[in-house]
Amino acid sequence: MKRQMLGRCPICTTHxxxxxxxxxxxxxxxxxxxxxxxxxxxxxxxxxxxEVFIKCRGNIKEVEKELGISYPTVRGRLEAVIENLGYRPEPIPKTDPEVARKRKEILDALNNGEITAEEAVALLKKG
Known part of the structure; x- marks a missing residue:
């Protein structure tokens, strides 16, 4: 059995x-x-x-299935990782319902493999 290197103190959790x-x-x-x-x-x-997120190629539905957790839990864990890596997650701006609906359609299409990540980014940038 391989031992994994510790990144944090097991006593006080300092790096x-x-x-x-x-x-x-x-x-x-x-x-x-x-x-x-x-x-x-x-x-x-x-x-x-x-590791699971990468294995699932960032597909949140697959991460949900693999870990047996809900979409909000996956998002919460992802946000926590982003913060622990030293990045500040961008707050999701409030938008009108029509813009939110279009964004959801684009993200659903990406999640279902109907469009590529690059296509999704381009569509989201268009607004």
């Missing part, structure tokens, strides 16, 4: 510093201060969510 690297083949050891990737610093449950 851990990596200070030593070792090669098991030639026994070279390097000491210093190294930064883990952003994903390594995510809590384990968020790492697992990201």
């Amino acid at each position: 851990l510093d990596i200070t030593r690297l070792h090669c098991p083949s030639c026994h070279t050891t390097i000491e210093g201060k190294f930064e883990p990737c952003k994903f390594c610093r995510l809590p384990l449950d968020q790492q697992e969510f990201v």
Whole structure:
């Protein structure tokens, strides 16, 4: 069983510093201060969510099925990952019902594989 590198202190949850690297083949050891990737610093449950999200190619309906959770839960977990990676999720602007309906149609078409992500972006930018 492979052990996974910790990104956070198991006691206080502060980010851990990596200070030593070792090669098991030639026994070279390097000491210093190294930064883990952003994903390594995510809590384990968020790492697992990201893995499922990528495996499902970002298809939220597939993520719902795979994890047995609702659409709002998937969105909430995705927002939490985005924040933990250091990004601020953009608030969803309130729009009139007609614009919201058109956006939903575009996103449904993308989700159903009827259009590509690039086509969806272009349609959403048009308004």
